[in-house]
Each structure stands twice: as structure tokens, then as C-alpha cells.
Amino acid sequence: MAVTRREVLKASALSACAMAVSARPTGALVNGALPPLDYGRSFLCCTAAFNAVRFWLESRTRIVDDETNTCIDFYQCASCKSENTFGDRDLFYADNYDFLPIWGAGRWLVFRRTLGASDRYRTVNAPENMWGVPVLRLCEAPVTTVLDSWEAIRDATAAAIPIVTQTEISTPETHQRAIIECPAKTINVSLEKKMYQIDTGPLAYPDLTRRHDAVIDSLRLAFVAFNAPHFADFVVEQEAAVACDGGGTAHVYHYTKPFSLPAKNTVIALGQL
Numbered sequence: 001m002a003v004t005r006r007e008v009l010k011a012s013a014l015s016a017c018a019m020a021v022s023a024r025p026t027g028a029l030v031n032g033a034l035p036p037l038d039y040g041r042s043f044l045c046c047t048a049a050f051n052a053v054r055f056w057l058e059s060r061t062r063i064v065d066d067e068t069n070t071c072i073d074f075y076q077c078a079s080c081k082s083e084n085t086f087g088d089r090d091l092f093y094a095d096n097y098d099f100l101p102i103w104g105a106g107r108w109l110v111f112r113r114t115l116g117a118s119d120r121y122r123t124v125n126a127p128e129n130m131w132g133v134p135v136l137r138l139c140e141a142p143v144t145t146v147l148d149s150w151e152a153i154r155d156a157t158a159a160a161i162p163i164v165t166q167t168e169i170s171t172p173e174t175h176q177r178a179i180i181e182c183p184a185k186t187i188n189v190s191l192e193k194k195m196y197q198i199d200t201g202p203l204a205y206p207d208l209t210r211r212h213d214a215v216i217d218s219l220r221l222a223f224v225a226f227n228a229p230h231f232a233d234f235v236v237e238q239e240a241a242v243a244c245d246g247g248g249t250a251h252v253y254h255y256t257k258p259f260s261l262p263a264k265n266t267v268i269a270l271g272q273l
Helices: 005-023 150-158
Strands: 043-045 054-065 070-077 098-104 107-113 122-125 135-137 163-171 176-183 186-190 195-206 219-226 231-243 249-262 264-269
Touching (some): 054 195, 070 195, 150 163, 150 186, 150 264, 163 219, 176 195, 195 231, 219 249
Antiparallel strands (some): 043 054, 054 070, 054 176, 070 098, 098 107, 107 122, 163 176, 163 264, 186 195, 195 219, 219 231, 231 249
16 A cells, blocks of 8 residues: 555654654653663554554663763663564565564664574664654553562562562773663572572663764673672673584574673562562
């Protein structure tokens, strides 16, 4: 179906509105803390006439530049599969791949995980080349409780209260910090050891070891795990060589080479215990 001029103008107006909305600061610090999002009700709603797609949010990464006293938020969306959108049949492409977008700093960062390594694995695009500028439909939880003990984490986990975590990492040499926030999808609780462990991803992990010309270029996909307030372990998706039967190697994408960083971990219940 052809797109009419009226639809194009309407989409342009919606994009302008979305730009104004996304330019407003969100998640202002309250008493030094970042109010967590309610991830069950937070979305990015796009405005393109050909595909006004809505993405569910899986994580938010705030990168803070202490030299300039500025920050940028990046919103990592849930992944989907490559598809024949609005087709009559055969809605998944036969040569399929995982598709995961991140929005921030006025750009779309898209990860495409194919069967083998590809030069399209990681691409950065202007909004007009994708689905336009999204409207940020962000909901902050009205009531939150910081879970600052193992007992509190145990009780909130057992009560099935939604939990969000914030992991703050920093690199003093580059004067950069990041707060990586995500819903706690998997929580392990040991009643014998009186310990917890959180394992969640994917999320947008920033490389803070150097200053990038474009901050979005610092982002990679990762999982985070921690069981204490002072450190976090990460495993980052990257190209890896795999030995093949009969000789030779294949290059694939895999979460590998785990590492540990000093961190400040905060566990937050979206509600009261």
C-alpha cells in the first residue's frame, strides 16, 4: 500500500513531538539515587507511518561524564527475530537472526546476531533511516523499597515483588561513570548460606576505559551477576572462534571472557514489603 503525503506529514509531526519528549530529562536524581523504572510498563513507541513499532524496555544505562557534568541515557529494547513484517505468510525469514535495538543520543544502535559472524552485527543509524524518533513512555514506580540486607532480598523474592537493580561502575582515569539498571529476571537465594545472587541480561554495557567520540560507540551487549554490594561480574557478547568437526573454525557471537569490576550495587523492590 502506498504511503500518502498526509501520512508522511503526520509521521513527521509525530517525530517532532517525540524529539521534544525524548529531549526532556527523565529520571532526575532524588537524594543522590536514580528512581527506577517500572519495566512492566515502560516502552519506546515509534512514529514511522510504515511501522509504528512499540518496543518493551529491558534495561537503561545512564553514562555520566564527570568532566562536563552531563549524562546520556540509553534504552535497551527486548530482542525479536528477523521477520517479514506485515506479510501475507512466512512471517519469519528463513535465514533468521536475533534483532535487538538500543535508543539513545538521537541514534538507533542495532545488534543482529546471525548464525555466523557478520559485518551487520552492530550498526548505528539515524532515526529517519529506521522507525523515526521514539516517544519515551517511561513509568517510574510510585513506591520503592531499597533492599539493603539479605533478609529483605529473600523476603521480596519469596513474595514475588518486582525487583530492579542498579549497578554503578566508574573509570576515574576517563572521568566517566555509568548506572546500569535492569529488572532482576533471575534471583538465586540460598537459605543455608544466607546469600543471594542476581544474574540478568542482556543489557547495554559501556566501555568506560576510553572516551569515545560518540558515546553510543562504547556500548556492547552483556549480562551482569553479583551477590554483594561492592562488585559485579560481566560477560560480554563478542565474536568467538569455534572449532568445527573435521577441522577448521567457525566464527560466531557468544557471551564469553567474563571479568569482574568494582561496583556499587543497589537492589530495589517496586513496592513495599
